[in-house]
Amino acid sequence: RKEVEQDPGPFNVPEGATVAFNCTYSNSASQSFFWYRQDCRKEPKLLMSVYSSGNEDGRFTAQLNRASQYISLLIRDSKLSDSATYLCAFKPPYGGSQGNLIFGKGTKLSVKP
Amino acid sequence: GAGVSQSPSNKVTEKGKDVELRCDPISGHTALYWYRQSLGQGLEFLIYFQGNSAPDKSGLPSDRFSAERTGGSVSTLTIQRTQQEDSAVYLCASSPGLTNTGELFFGEGSRLTVL
Numbered sequence: 001r002k003e004v005e006q007d008p009g010p011f012n013v014p015e016g017a018t019v020a021f022n023c024t025y026s027n028s029a030s031q032s033f034f035w036y037r038q039d040c041r042k043e044p045k046l047l048m049s050v051y052s053s054g055n056e057d058g059r060f061t062a063q064l065n066r067a068s069q070y071i072s073l074l075i076r077d078s079k080l081s082d083s084a085t086y087l088c089a090f091k092p093p094y095g096g097s098q099g100n101l102i103f104g105k106g107t108k109l110s111v112k113p
Numbered sequence: 114g115a116g117v118s119q120s121p122s123n124k125v126t127e128k129g130k131d132v133e134l135r136c137d138p139i140s141g142h143t144a145l146y147w148y149r150q151s152l153g154q155g156l157e158f159l160i161y162f163q164g165n166s167a168p169d170k171s172g173l174p175s176d177r178f179s180a181e182r183t184g185g186s187v188s189t190l191t192i193q194r195t196q197q198e199d200s201a202v203y204l205c206a207s208s209p210g211l212t213n214t215g216e217l218f219f220g221e222g223s224r225l226t227v228l
Contacts, residue, residue: 101217
């Protein structure tokens with residue numbers, strides 16, 4: 001099983017739709033999970049951290065399911081500007097509190113008028 | 114600017130040549146990372162520097178790849194005897210290190226094309 005897996009998409013949704021992405025990870029001891037957003041030909045930027053209790057930021061909700069080893073990102077009321085690639089990332093346990101992030105290949109979202 | 118600065122933004126080279134890519138992290142950030150991203154692929158970790166500690170080189174794909182970080186600031190990624198499969202966008206990122214919340218601040222990348 002790969003360290004991290006994401007459905008590459010593309011997810012083509014109309015404006016106003018609700019869309020959800022999952023990201024599975026293989027190492028159950030992994031800590032610290034994140035969602036990054038990457039616009040076309042741009043650098044990735046942190047969208048939000050994923051806390052054990054789940055967290056919400058406006059139209060975006062991130063959740064962690066440790067039992068099934070996945071994180072999710074829910075986008076409500078999609079906007080055209082949400083079109084981007086969404087990368088999940090996590091800190092591997094062998095890195096301790098520091099060290100690199102492992103990134104998924106990303107899920108491409110395209111929001112249509 | 115106040116962000117991570119990378120140069121060159123684009124580099125076209127011939128197979129077998131050496132290339133150097135430069136990264137200037139955000140001032141005060143002690144952690145510096147190199148990733149590469151090939152077309153349609155995710156971010157592949159290459160190397161990580163944290164302060165004065167020995168770098169984590171576990172992601173370097175071959176001994177043709179090396180990186181240095183001088184004075185705890187600017188870093189150079191060197192690829193020797195480039196191959197066509199080295200073509201990718203090389204992204205540098207920095208973070209505050211010990212106070213890291215997990216947010217990496219990326220530069221715009223250096224797009225390398227090996228002919």
